[in-house]
Amino acid sequence: MIRSVKSEVPVRLTVKRLGEYHAPIEGRAGKLRLDFNENTIGCSPAVRRALARMTRENLAMYPEYEATTRRLARFFRVRPAELVLANGADDALRLIADTYVEKGSAVLLAEPTFTMYRFYAELAGARVVALRYDDSMRFPLDQALQALRRRPRVLFLANPNNPTGTLLALESLRRILAGAPQTLVVVDEAYYEFSRATVLPWIRRFGNLVVVRTFSKAAGLAGLRLGCLFASQEVMDVMRRACSPFPVNTAALVAAEAAVRDARFVRNYAREVSRSKQALAGALERMKIPVFPSAGNFLLADFGVRAPRLLMGLERQGILLRDRSSDFGRAGYVRITVGTRAQTQRLIGALKRLW
Numbered sequence: 001m002i003r004s005v006k007s008e009v010p011v012r013l014t015v016k017r018l019g020e021y022h023a024p025i026e027g028r029a030g031k032l033r034l035d036f037n038e039n040t041i042g043c044s045p046a047v048r049r050a051l052a053r054m055t056r057e058n059l060a061m062y063p064e065y066e067a068t069t070r071r072l073a074r075f076f077r078v079r080p081a082e083l084v085l086a087n088g089a090d091d092a093l094r095l096i097a098d099t100y101v102e103k104g105s106a107v108l109l110a111e112p113t114f115t116m117y118r119f120y121a122e123l124a125g126a127r128v129v130a131l132r133y134d135d136s137m138r139f140p141l142d143q144a145l146q147a148l149r150r151r152p153r154v155l156f157l158a159n160p161n162n163p164t165g166t167l168l169a170l171e172s173l174r175r176i177l178a179g180a181p182q183t184l185v186v187v188d189e190a191y192y193e194f195s196r197a198t199v200l201p202w203i204r205r206f207g208n209l210v211v212v213r214t215f216s217k218a219a220g221l222a223g224l225r226l227g228c229l230f231a232s233q234e235v236m237d238v239m240r241r242a243c244s245p246f247p248v249n250t251a252a253l254v255a256a257e258a259a260v261r262d263a264r265f266v267r268n269y270a271r272e273v274s275r276s277k278q279a280l281a282g283a284l285e286r287m288k289i290p291v292f293p294s295a296g297n298f299l300l301a302d303f304g305v306r307a308p309r310l311l312m313g314l315e316r317q318g319i320l321l322r323d324r325s326s327d328f329g330r331a332g333y334v335r336i337t338v339g340t341r342a343q344t345q346r347l348i349g350a351l352k353r354l355w
């Protein structure tokens with residue numbers, strides 16, 4: 001048996017306070033992965049070809065960001081100075097916290113939401129002010145506007161929200177941005193390709209807006225880790241100061257360029273997911289399982305007390321869904337990633353057998 005030696009080095013208080021470390025789920029390959037909102041058919045074949053063309057020299061060199069930043073900026077219709085690349089949206093969120101959150105700063109969020117907002121805020125020593133989505137999964141707009149009067153340093157907001165699927169109207173976002181000039185409002189648009197709703201052009205209008213996007217979801221590149229941050233040049237210049245020198249690897253740059261060149265692949269996939277989502281929502285409703293409207297590539301359903309047994313049964317058949325009961329304080333809430341119609345039919349068949 002290997003005995004680990006004891007360390008006497010003091011650990012940062014904020015790290016000590018974090019919950020126990022839980023390794024991300026492993027062993028998902030080969031299964032129908034409807035648990036992490038990934039692209040369920042994989043990235044564009046053009047991306048694979050571009051990666052195969054990489055040379056040994058490419059891999060030996062440190063990454064160079066200028067050309068890809070210019071190419072992506074053109075695709076997103078922003079100036080290169082308004083874009084920073086990050087190692088996935090997660091890394092983008094960490095960079096925001098590293099740049100803006102001081103020990104004791106207030107960070108506002110509405111839960112349930114993407115868990116990494118709280119994680120990076122707490123890691124930075126923030127005081128987290130958490131509002132709640134209501135039982136119909138509506139964003140608590142009035143409470144948020146009120147909380148913003150106290151000028152929290154950052155507001156993290158996923159639009160559409162994960163796991164509720166809620167999409168906040170543009171007018172509500174405008175009120176939030178206009179009402180909080182001293183709060184950095186982070187609008188995480190990880191699921192933009194499915195919702196088609198964006199405030200990205202507003203980075204020229206609001207100096208307190210940061211938009212986050214990712215290549216992990218619709219583009220099918222979660223394994224390569226590429227996220228994008230967008231804001232006014234002034235905000236981006238500040239964040240660049242806190243950035244690691246090489247946060248994104250060369251393969252991710254090559255893949256991203258190929259992915260935006262083949263934007264049709266993503267559009268077609270999003271269209272397929274939208275049809276599939278309707279079919280799944282319809283099937284769940286017919287089975288009398290409550291399901292919430294969603295603007296993302298996932299649906300939140302309430303399977304009640306039978307959820308744990310159902311999830312186990314599905315897993316035995318190689319189908320993975322995400323149990324979100326801990327977000328709601330009771331068993332039942334399950335988030336289901338929507339894939340192709342064929343994949344959804346497989347899921348519906350299994351659900352009918354197990355329900």
Ligand SMILES: Cc1ncc(COP(=O)(O)O)c(C=O)c1O
Pocket residue numbers: 036037087088089090091114158161162188190213214215216222225226227
């Ligand atoms: C709202 C939201 N933001 C960010 C992420 C993380 O994206 P990435 O893989 O780019 O780190 C996720 C992933 O589930 C998400 O749901």
